[in-house]
Amino acid sequence: MTDSTPPLIDARDLSFTVGTAGGPVNILRGVSLTIRPGESVGIVGPSGSGKTTLLMLLAGLERATGGALRVAGLDLGALDEDALARFRRDRLGIVFQAFHLIPTMTALENVAVPLEFAGRRDAFDRAAAALQSVGLGHRLDHYPGQLSGGEQQRVALARAIVGEPQLILADEPTGNLDRGNGTAVMDLLFGLQRDSGTTLLLITHDAALAARCARQIRIEDGRIASDSAVLAEAA
């Protein structure tokens, strides 16, 4: 990989401010960041430092109040709500700490839904294959409530990868899991990332987990406090 490849994520001076009763609160204060295709990036930082907000901005689930953000060549600030949904559908996979599966849909339906909305005829076949690849081939017709936490997160993982996205965003994916299940899910995530060459952005406050990523970025108080890539360049 060379510097000439266009970056997958290109953030310039991103800021995010919310108005509260006690006056405006600056959650992100000028974050600039470039991530190239195929990179695996761990984002660490204390609670409230702005990690999750950064992920929301990258996913187009929140809009930055300042700065510029291009993801996969698209200027997210210029897209309307439906265009952002299409962007997520076609280029993005997201894994949340709380899984965010639809409780009234079976595992198979949960995974197939994004492909269905994309009009893919093979949605259910591909969803079954994705579940198979996370080791849940025998749980297709189970509802989330009938699955363990680890299994639910694997369904979420299958949903994130089923559309072969360019970018996977993961927000504390093991936060709700015990150590054994957490390790299994992460092994799976890194394995999939490695096999497909997808870009991975992992938010965690587990330093050991972050260390498994090729690059680590530390956020503190809404700013990038350190970036291993920058450090390496400087070295």
Next chain:
Amino acid sequence: MIEGAALGARGTLGLAWRLARRELRGGFAGLRIVIACLALGVAAIAAVGTLRAATEAGLAEDASRLLGGDLEIRSTYQPLPPEGRAWIAARGGRLSEVVQMRAMAIGPSGERSLVELKAVDGAYPLYGALVLDPPVPQGGLMPGGLMPGGLMMDRSIVERLGLKPGDEVRIGEARFPLRAVIVTEPDKVATPAIFGPRAMIPLADVERTALIQPGSMVAYEYRVALPAGADARGFAAALRTQPFADGGWRIRVADQAAPSVTRFVDQAASFLVLAGLTALLVGGIGVATGVRAWLEARARTIATLRCLGAPANLIFATYFAQVMVLAAIGIGIGLVAGYALTWAAASALAGALPVPPRLGLYPWPLALAAIYGLLTALAFSLWPLGRARDIPGAALFRTGLAAPTVRPRLSLVAANAAAALALVGLVVATADRPMFAAWFCLGALATLGMFRLGASLLMAAARAMPRLRMPSVRLGLANLHRPGAPTPIMLVALGIGLTTLAAVAMIEGNLRRQIAESLPEAAPSFYFIDIQADQAEAFDATARALPGVTEVERVPSLRARIVAVDGVPVEQMVVSPETAWALRGDRGLTYTAKMPEGTRLVAGAWWPEEYAGPPLVSFDAGLAAGWGLQLGGTITVNVLGRDIELKVASLRDVAWRSLGINFTLVASPGLLSSAPHTNIATVRNAPGQDTAVLRALTDAFPNISGIRVRDALEAVASLLGRLGTALSSTAAVTLLAGMLVLAGAVAAGQARRVRDAVVLKTVGALRSQIRAAYLVEFGVLGLASGLLAAVAGTIAAWGVVRFVMHADWVFLPGTLASVVGLCLLLTLGFGYVGTSLALRARPAPLLRNE
């Protein structure tokens, strides 16, 4: 370790009450639907009950004014003999004489109209006041305010004939100057003007009209004001035994001033109460779902309490107390709202009610409404409460959907069944027609079952659907059968509301149709009454010679009062309720040698044309069945003061709705032909000739009155229309309750809908796709409940029209289509609002880690 003593029953209740209060302190937003549903149903029932009580109180309080006296003797054809007057006067009674008949009033322009003519003496009115416009000037008047030679008429006819004060109006052979407009007639309820507006002349002038001829349809009414403290019933009983008393008299005392009005009020009220109960039933479903959702939201609290050692009875008592407190609030609001509604309804219905209702606090209808509300709350909340009672502590450690299905214990199931049975028992016991009420309960239960079954079938069908290519449609259909989907509750709640609406719309439509649409081919254009025997031939000839007249039919007409059947006096007869009407008042009687065309004999045979033996009669088969009267039995009728015994020779099916000349009693000629009587004729003419035909015939025969069939039917239709409006508005309350439950169900699912929409947007669904999915879900739901409601409503309406109203049934697809359409609109509307709100939610806050 703390040693605990077992809680006694009192301890449990006290603790439960403290726990209940503690939890309600945090608000009861989830149970607001319970309050609203109960309040709505209780309000409807309380309002109907109070209005009924107030109307009846109004009737009772003004009984003497309404009747026109403490006592009334009514005699057809014959005035009271002088001995009678003397007898009454000797006992301190003050007498007022009123003569009533139908007549034509003809204005100076030749414009004419049928009027209900009332000739009153100087004592009229004994009670109350006759209010005239202009008010009668003082001096030179008769005590009753009527000027000799003067005419008073209702405003409607004054306007129709284009009259000014002083204009001359011809009635019969006499001419009267118009003196005043009648504003209030105190005794109108007991002697309503049915076929035309009222006209009033002084009794002294009645002879000039030459309307009273042998056999004319004239009613003589004698009102008596008794001395203070006199017993009207005793007076009436003594009067009946006098030698001059006539079997044909009808004697009414003031507290029976308006039995037909009371009957009407009772029946209308009992229909309205049933409609109110339907609203309460739908509300009950709202109670059940509200309580269930409330308890589900508290499942963790309950499990926690169980883990901390709370016994099942304590849990039950705690939540039972909460539900009962809220039920009491709902019932209280319902009672207040219902009471307030009575006032609003009374002013809205001012013109339609027979008497101004005497508004006041009537405890019994309010108590009844409260009991209905309480029983409904119990019947619909005990099951979910019983299930909550048995939630185990271990539930705390389970996650997800797989809530265990707990069955309440047997004693609670029994209590629930008892509450439901008590509800049914109360409905039947307090109903005016218990059989109908029982059918209503059965029907309600069947409808409930049908909608529940329909929901299961719909869910099964949605589940069995092959995977569809269109994701929104697939998702929408799948939403119908997902675990915990509100499909059954939505279908049942909306469905029952709409079933009521569909049934009422169909019943109303059927009645209207019967009047409006069966008219053109079947009905004659006019009835002409009081045709004297010596005018009969001339009338026929004149009528037939008129241009546009296509048919003239004429038969003798007498009025007869049935006094005994098979020798049993009518007062002692036991008859079916549907046939009791025929024993009250006069019946039409005719005679003929030949069997009239179109007669359908169901038993016996017609007499030979030359028959000259003792009088025979052909009688209405339906009435005979209700009275237990057989062929060969006897009916004693009083005609013109004479009792005549008729032997039943045949029974007929009488087609009342043909609007031709129909008589309950058709006798053999002979004895009756010699009695003085008049003729009645029907005339059928080309459309547009009505005015000319009426004018020609009533000019030629001034004593003959013409009743335009269309006018008479329109009068009936407008009465039905008012009743229909009352019914529709009560049905609307049911629909409102249904919408409330539907809104509750939509709101209960809203958090889930928001969450699903956010997740779907996050994985790339467009807003239009999500909206389409929800619209498919709500659309199918609306269509399904609309169609089921159409079926159930049709069955209910058919039952009422056929078996309660004994009328012909017509299926009205247009009416039904609008019900289904309304249903679809409603559900789509609710769905659209719910979905739009869900789509408006910002995803980020929901997706952040909890």
